[in-house]
Ligand SMILES: Nc1ncnc2c1ncn2[C@@H]1O[C@H](COP(=O)(O)OP(=O)(O)OP(=O)(O)O)[C@@H](O)[C@H]1O
């Protein structure tokens with residue numbers, strides 16, 4: 008027997024119809040593509056449709072406006088746009104908040120960038136003493152909700168302009184002008200402090216990678232220090248710096264809680280607080296305009312970032328683990344540098360958290376006498392207040408809100424984690440390429456949309472019944488769905504990176520053995536990806552627990568969670584109780600972050616970058 | 618009884634690139650041990666994956682015992698989990714979260730085998746593949762060779778009628794490789810499975826296989842028994858690829874080639890003459906068809922020797938390599954007479970096809986005359 012294969016006959020290629028039938032048969036036996044399609048529909052509904060709907064609201068007459076505008080509800084109108092951009096009121100309604108928003112975002116971003124870069128260099132490239140623990144300590148603000156600092160500021164610097172208890176400084180007898188107590192100045196200070204860790208993480212990481220290349224390049228080319236800095240350091244750092252800047256900027260544009268807590272007394276408005284007020288006063292058309300603008304700014308900056316990230320990745324591929332070789336000796340600058348870093352740690356962590364913690368055990372602010380200290384706000388009973396009559400640890404409202412937080416955010420995180428792993432699976436395994444690409448992009452999209460805009464979009468879509476879907480407003484379900492959608496970027500990225508690292512063969516070998524798709528998922532993929540799944544759940548959990556934007560718009564008293572509860576306490580001027588709740592949230596977020604670091608061993612920087 | 622028929626099997630990963638597997642047609646006989654042999658990237662793994670159903674066909678048909686598993690024209694596709702074909706991956710692909718015993722048991726659970734029977738089967742497989750004592754370890758705690766045996770045990774446990782092996786020995790050391798080869802031979806005899814085995818180690822193929830399919834750049838070059846592949850290579854590629862050291866290729870028009878061919882009775886017009894290094898004899902006295910050459914170097918290769926020679930020729934010197942089992946008694950630089958055994962010679966056309974082969978004088982009567990096939 009000897010088959011020679013010199014030019015065996017070649018049959019006609021199979022006709023298109025047959026080829027298509029073959030394809031379909033394969034697709035039918037392989038549910039990955041089908042599952043991908045279902046996921047795409049789900050995310051389309053959760054992510055794309057709300058955003059489209061808000062754009063629609065911008066151009067159609069909303070309920071209650073029909074008489075004023077002249078037309079039927081649902082008619083096309085440019086009323087909202089012209090009212091925002093070109094009416095007599097637009098200065099107050101729109102342009103002032105826009106200018107405020109951009110000022111806060113740009114100034115706090117620049118300040119954070121400068122201070123953060125200096126700190127990164129000190130931590131990574133110099134022999135700063137205590138840099139080991141400082142590197143962790145200076146990151147702490149990143150793990151806390153931004154408005155923790157806003158509350159701390161009020162606790163310290165509130166003046167007599169609004170009622171309630173004065174801040175410590177006033178209580179000690181100093182008069183404070185409004186601009187120190189409220190408005191743009193404290194907002195900028197707090198956002199700067201909150202963003203510095205961002206810069207330390209991103210720029211510090213880039214600096215660390217740079218090390219080996221710097222030394223190699225220097226040795227190879229014999230380049231002078233100046234040339235080196237100009238030709239290598241600068242271009243290599245640019246993507247990280249740009250990226251940190253854009254991320255901060257986009258985040259600042261959507262930031263709601265800090266200007267809300269600090270701006271209200273002096274009518275300091277940003278786009279986010281205006282949006283909140285528009286929703287609070289049932290002006291859904293104007294709310295849509297604000298959402299649209301925030302969204303636009305977010306999309307523009309973050310597509311810039313994605314583009315920069317691609318650049319950065321090109322560098323990252325070359326970069327190895329960077330040997331931590333030579334460090335610059337600080338010499339006489341050692342002490343000033345240490346004072347700077349340690350001072351920042353005090354200002355950004357010790358003082359605000361300490362003030363908050365102290366404020367919860369003091370009856371009157373700023374009076375440090377023994378008789379003034381009390382644990383009543385934590386565990387007291389029958390306090391002489393109107394509403395919250397017990398200390399928060401003994402109050403039903405607190406535990407109800409805590410339970411709601413854990414229940415809603417927990418469920419959402421579990422869903423997000425599972426969907427994230429599933430997204431990773433489909434993105435890496437889909438036989439249909441466009442499906443993978445579409446899924447990857449749509450799950451990333453909420454990252455481009457500030458939470459407050461997203462919540463408004465959700466409200467606009469799900470407040471009324473649509474076909475078979477009933478109105479969801481006021482139910483935990485709307486919060487759940489919004490949280491899941493909002494957290495998909497983290498969850499899907501965790502899922503994608505985990506699935507990319509798992510070879511196909513592990514699943515294929517189970518398939519060969521006769522395991523069905525479902526069986527393969529349950530017995531092979533999920534157990535192997537346990538760790539990644541936990542990360543994909545904890546990450547959304549932390550960010551959900553400390554988040555405000557979604558809840559402030561979508562929660563009603565029945566679905567009170569810790570964040571809305573504490574904001575309500577602020578509104579009632581129950582400062583101590585509000586601070587106590589915030590401390591509890593901070594505690595949960597902090598512990599959660601540390602747990603992730605333990606489990607994954609990667610640290611936050613990777614989570615931000617990948 | 619499983620017999621695999623591949624017809625016009627074609628796979629292109631992208632419309633722009635050349636097909637990874639191009640119009641392959643051959644039949645793997647029931648109970649045979651077939652090797653797919655070829656240089657890296659020629660499409661061996663792709664063929665196995667297509668037979669297993671893990672890779673979609675661009676063109677062609679696969680059928681097993683008359684049952685069509687996959688056909689583009691007929692629109693049929695039986696998914697891998699329904700094919701009942703065993704595949705041992707080159708990378709082993711053990712499940713990292715399961716112990717050795719659980720790995721082996723998995724397929725049996727899928728087949729819904731009762732627990733007691735499963736236990737017995739696992740014990741049997743563990744004994745067969747000599748991995749006793751490792752049952753409770755995780756794959757990460759095993760050596761490469763142990764992992765490989767677990768991968769085999771896992772696949773054999775479900776007794777597939779067809780077993781596909783993708784370079785399963787390539788990561789092992791020489792000694793372990795020998796044991797595993799013996800093991801595979803034994804398993805083949807014991808279980809009576811049809812085995813298709815991918816390797817790019819020709820020696821492995823020659824010693825294990827009943828049939829060999831030689832591939833190059835996605836196309837099948839020859840499908841035949843091991844000895845036929847060696848003795849009657851279909852073309853220049855097969856002749857060159859099979860055999861170590863590789864066959865000597867001389868221009869057929871050269872004085873050296875013509876005198877060898879004439880002595881062997883090969884007179885077909887050809888482009889090149891291939892001469893196996895084993896078929897070269899050296900001597901100090903002249904004989905029919907012998908040419909003179911100078912010894913260039915002598916390399917011992919553990920039990921055999923490679924002797925490099927140059928013959929003067931009109932168009933420039935011709936280099937030859939002789940391989941011999943007896944210690945050469947020549948000195949470097951010495952002049953010798955070179956003659957060639959007829960059965961070590963093959964003539965190839967300018968397209969690379971084999972035109973004729975020399976026939977051993979002593980076996981003249983047992984073969985058809987001037988060996989044109
Ligand atoms: N998923 C893929 N996408 C595109 N091209 C591929 C893919 N898989 C394989 N190829 C290409 O198909 C050809 C055949 O690949 P295959 O893996 O079958 O080679 P092989 O003969 O098994 O090689 P080796 O001996 O190195 O394992 C190669 O050129 C390879 O680059």
Ligand SMILES: [Mg+2]
Pocket residue numbers: 661662663707783
């Ligand atoms: Mg291969």
